[in-house]
Amino acid sequence: MQQPQQPVLRDIVLVGGGHSHVGVLKRFAMRPEPGVRLTLICRDSHTPYSGMLPGYIAGHYDYDEVHIDLRRLAEYAGARFLRDEAIGIDHEGQRVLCRSRPPVTYDQLSINIGSTPRVETVTGAREHAVPVKPIHRFNDRWQTLLERVTHHPGTTRIAVVGGGAGGVELLLAMQHRLRRELADRGRDPDELAFALFTRGEVFLPTHNARVRANFRDHLRARGIAVHTGTDITVVDAGRLQDANGSWHEADEIVWVTNAGGAAWLRDTRLELDDDGFIKVGDTLQSLSDPRIFAAGDIAHQVNHPREKAGVFAVRQGRPLADNLRAAVTGRPLTSYRPQARWLALISTGDRHAVASRGELCLAGDWVWRWKDWIDRRFMARFNALPPMAEDNGQAPATSRVALDKEEHTQAISAIAMRCGGCGAKVGATTLSRALSTLRPVEREDVLVGLHAPDDAAVVRVPPGKAMVHTVDFFRAFLDDPYVFGKVAANHALGDIFAMGAEAQTATAVATVPQGLEAKVEETVFQMMTGAIEVLNAAGCALVGGHTGEGQELALGFAVNGLIDTEGDGALTKGGLHPGQALILTKPIGTGTLFAAHARLGAKGRWIDAALESMSLSNREAATCLREHGASACTDLTGFGLLGHLVEMTRPSKVDAELDLTALPLLEGAEDTVAAGLLSSLQPANVRLRRAIRDQGAWVDHPRYPLLFDPQTAGGLLAGVPAERAEACLAALHAQGYRQAAIIGRVREVGEALEPIVLRE
Structure with a gap:
């Protein structure tokens, strides 16, 4: 955790991890504003880059290549990352209301949450369609769809509703991936049938005729049915109905249209347009509350309306950051005018792409390589972060934050001895x-x-x-x-x-x-x-x-x-008996993971999982262990697994055997110890290695360092009668301790001085 050299004088709160906000974080990372604290509130630790999402669906990229690690980026920027979801705004109290935590106060607030599918406007769409937006939630839906299609033989009809660039690009990417998956499994790719539905008379309506003709040829060549002028009004299980009353068969329905603003915005005082997007002026401030900014798809810039495209969210990052900085330092804000024309690089799923800008149309595999180069360079700005600057001991910079008289007095007091x-x-x-x-x-x-x-x-x-x-x-x-x-x-x-x-x-x-x-x-x-x-x-x-x-x-x-x-x-530490099974109720690895997080060496989802484990109470686990005959128990904390086990063997006058392969580990812990990212307490704990018999034979085992990893809010380690251990384990799993495991057994004390025996 980075400690600010200046006391916190103002709070800028960013709601949502969209493309504009990642730009804000990076700009504040490059040039922090003394006295200003950034807070990012986002439901997910990883946000997808929309430009690479079709390539991910097509199988050209893996998950990490197309996602920005928000928790890591926030750490780099010295910002707080709060993993939650905004559900309202208290304008008078200047607080963001959250779904699962207390409200968060702000001095300046920015909203960049993308758009939300308005599936409620079409009968049955909420129940039977898979909405693409918000795209940060689409991955789980796509994985489920991929599983269903590839593991259930037989004809599958897939429909995409939405004829914009997003719908066309997604449909072609899905077809490419699913046909390849079926072919790899020895099945006939022609089991799959694809169709595109759009209410407009043409698809890709914001692009020129040459671009549309190019994609018309691609769709026809790949056997995709295109239904233009077809307004879908009802979605049912396995079928769609259009405005003319005709039914169209579809086993899987993907919804890429009718997006609007999040429903909770309607209960705020923010001025919205007809689709629920926040109306903002040229400075990206809300027309109804100047303390609130908005950018990306959720914003409607009233003087310069534009298509909902990722390019605008990316370009808004810089002016948004500059205006937020100006707002807290009392300087004038500057206007932002988006470009009237922009370059769109639209992929066809198969490492081929089309360039569209005004009347320009360029196509070829080389366009896809160009797009790939641009996308990877963009992602590197946020994932390939340069080393964090070391504290050089210099006095903190003077804050430029505008304060009233009372605040100025408090600030002087906070800085003084x-x-x-x-x-x-x-x-x-x-x-x-x-x-x-x-x-x-x-x-x-x-x-x-x-x-x-x-x-x-x-x-x-x-x-x-x-x-x-x-x-x-x-x-x-x-x-x-x-x-x-x-x-x-x-x-x-x-x-x-x-x-x-x-x-x-x-x-x-x-x-x-x-x-x-x-x-x-x-x-x-x-x-x-x-x-x-x-x-x-x-x-x-x-x-x-x-x-x-x-x-x-x-x-x-x-x-x-x-x-x-x-x-x-x-239950004391001295109650172990030979023949008992050793049960550990939670995975280990918190020490190395948070040491890695402080050095930008951990993925955000690893930290999410660690915090989930650390927030899980040991209360029910303790009851369960006792009900199954546990005679000795301790909780794992700073001394690590080995240190706490030794504390149990000595008073119990027993030896213990640990199975390294059975140890439950937090995701990423083995990666971070392999990278040498260890807790500052690790060296002190390693001194206990003398308690391990034949210790030299195990030092190169990848899990060996985790024996010494200090834990925070770790699990319980207990001795349970061997004949009751499996039942105890099943009960623990049922109570939510999903990674509880039998990690070894208690042995009769031997002649060797070392009480701990390792095996795998």
Whole structure:
């Protein structure tokens, strides 16, 4: 996580990962604006480049070649990446409302979310058609369609509705790929029948007659039926009906028309056109709210209306970035006028393309190679990122952000040397506002809790219970305070669950970087909202804490738990027995993945999967393990798998055998350790290698370094009777611990000093 040298003075929030916004991120990466924080809110970590999507469908490119890794690009730009979806705007509060997280505040907001299929305007289209837009969701639909067609023999009729360049290009790419897939499987490619439907009298209506004639020849030569002047009004299972009442058979229907603005925009105060697109002026600002900008397909530039084409979104990136920068620094904005004519390179699916611009028409394999060169060069701008600049220790640049008098005073205070001790606490008013909406779970045994005016909590210990205490604290490893709060709470609760205890109360301690009071308040609110969601789900009441200012965002909890004084008591590390199976409930690899992420060496989807695992509570897993006879348990954290297993073997007076091939790994972890991207704690953990018998024989194994990888909010490691291990594993999988695995077994203590034996 990059730490800003300047306190945050203004927030620019980007909603959507479209082509304009990737341009904004790259320009701010090349020239950061001191005091300005960028935040990208996007549902997916990887955004497709529309110009290469047909080539991907045709099989000429793989997934990573046609997708921009937004999480990685945001990290490079020093921007926060929030993986979520916007669903509304609070104009008065200047907040973006999100589907799965607290609202995000902004000073300037930009929207670049593309268009949305308006399938509701045609009866049955939502249920029976596959919409192409938004294209970032199309990949899953395409993979499903590809699976159905290639694995179900028999005639398949595929219809594409939409006669623009997108529909024609997609249809030709699909035909090329699917026919080749069938041929490779020894099936007759003529099992497939393709048809194009368009309400217009011609297809490719915005291109010249020579371009249309060229594609007419391609469609005819490849046996594709073209239905012009055919307005589809009803979509049913396996068929389409046009406005004349005629039915057309179609087993698969792809929808490439009738796109409009996202439905949630209608509930905002933004001025929209008839299709639901945001009306913007020459500066790309909304006509109804100058704090909000829009670009790409979602924007309708009223003075310069243009076709919805990716070229305009790409070209808008620079003026959008410059105007956002001007808006937060109080400088005049500049007007942007899109070009009247543009070059379109339209592929035919088979490494052949047609160039179209005005009356120009050029065609050939060389045009496809030209297009391929242009597309790859564009993608390299965002995926082949130059090395990140090292901190040279120079004083931070002076911020150009325009501030009012009160903000100026706060900014000076934030930059100046701060007091220590209690003088470093976050102000009472700021803290009370941030915490006022938090609602900890109510427990009868909490007598004085979070919202009481007292100096400490008062908690009753129920009869027949013993207290279990633990504490954890660490600095933020990602720029999303809400998700960080969830992970930190999960991490702290792990020790309680590992001992078979019930979480009762938690006390928080946090440090927050200095800044304007509103920015500090927002960070505390986001972080503690995430934490309290996890604590409440565990039945654990947040009863108090301490929040101070510091250089880095950090959070920890002192957690109290309860366990029965009668019966089995606590699950300790010393309860392993020979013959037991060793079960691990979550995959490992968080240390190397986040070390790689900080150095731009991890794919965004790897980090997504890691965060999903880290956000998964160990509560149900602990119950399941105990129900299946677990006699010893621990949670994997900073010492890594080997360190925590050694902690179990010593007091249990046993040896243990680990199967390296059985270890559940987070996606990408093996790649990042192979690249030498390791956690800073790894060298300390590697000192425990002396606990491995015949250690020298394993040092070159690709999974060997992961034995020492420190985990954050890792899974539970437990000893379970061998005869109950498979049933336990099945139950864990059913409860959502999909990668839980039997990773080894407990052995009788041997004569060798080393307690750990490896195998594969």
